[in-house]
Amino acid sequence: MxxxxxxxxxxxxxxxxxxxxxxxxxxxxxxxxxxxxxxxxxxxxxxxxxxxxxxxxxxxxxxxxxxxxxxxxxxxxxxxxxxxxxxxxxxELDLTPSVGTPEGSPVGLTAHAVSDGVRLGWNDVADAVGYLVYRWDLDTGRYEGVTPEPVTGTAWTDTTAARGTTHRYWVRAVYADGTESLPGGGHAILTP
CATH class of the missing domain: 2.60.40.10 (Immunoglobulins)
Structure with a gap:
């Protein structure tokens, strides 16, 4: 099944x-x-x-x-x-986002299921002042922001990720002038 x-x-x-x-x-x-x-x-x-x-x-x-x-x-x-x-x-069910992750991002993203959600980690991008995390929303058909402010480290845990499904993420580096890099993509499977 x-x-x-x-x-x-x-x-x-x-x-x-x-x-x-x-x-x-x-x-x-x-x-x-x-x-x-x-x-x-x-x-x-x-x-x-x-x-x-x-x-x-x-x-x-x-x-x-x-x-x-x-x-x-x-x-x-x-x-x-x-x-x-x-x-x-x-x-299989097809939960593939209708929006593809572009190539050429300076952000290399990894995502792992942990007991309290999804643990995201990424490399430090030169000149970045922070990082914004986005999660694919199947209902809206968009990557929605899950961090209202940029994360200043290179790791973050999504404790709001529902169990029993697969989550796809983008992380974008944010620069001092407010611009964002191309997103790095990753996914994690959270079993029930």
């Missing part, structure tokens, strides 16, 4: 007593006139009691497929022996 913070899979518990692990496969769907297949590779190995997998992914409208295979303690697997599986195709 696509979410605003990635893709979540859920499956029924396997009650076989000799279950050793679940293997999660991710791939792309290929199709011709005769068949439609999921060409995938293993991305995660999970314990026998697991019934859920979460892939934290930037929701940008990408399509793909997943399937989960069970392996017993002797190494037997329905997928590996008979190529049978229950494939789930998905299309």
């Amino acid at each position: 696509p979410t605003e913070y990635g893709v979540r899979l859920h499956w029924d518990p396997n009650t076989e007593p000799d279950l050793a692990r679940h293997t999660v496969y991710r791939g792309e769907v290929y199709e011709d006139e005769e068949e439609r297949v999921c060409l995938a590779s293993a991305v995660e190995w999970l314990s026998p009691g697991t019934t859920e997998y979460f892939a934290e992914r930037l929701p940008d409208g990408e399509e793909g497929c997943y399937f989960v295979d069970a392996t017993d303690t002797s190494g037997n697997s329905l997928f590996l022996s008979e190529r049978e599986t229950n494939v789930v195709e998905f299309k």
Whole structure:
């Protein structure tokens, strides 16, 4: 199931007593006139009691497929022996801003999820007297200012960022004459 913070899979518990692990496969769907297949590779190995997998992914409208295979303690697997599986195709939500981040910004921005929001960090820009932080607003279709005054350091935490979604940011250097640089862009995924 696509979410605003990635893709979540859920499956029924396997009650076989000799279950050793679940293997999660991710791939792309290929199709011709005769068949439609999921060409995938293993991305995660999970314990026998697991019934859920979460892939934290930037929701940008990408399509793909997943399937989960069970392996017993002797190494037997329905997928590996008979190529049978229950494939789930998905299309991520597309939360990509309609306004692209221009190239050539002097600001190199990083964004990381932290317990109280999103921690932003950037390089010190020569001659800058501060930095303004903007966050993409899906409802207005604009990057909205989240710092009313320029930040004087090279880091800031957005404690108002909602959990359970992906946040995209711009940071612009502000110069003494009041002009702003091109924005540096970044994103962070906040799981629920």
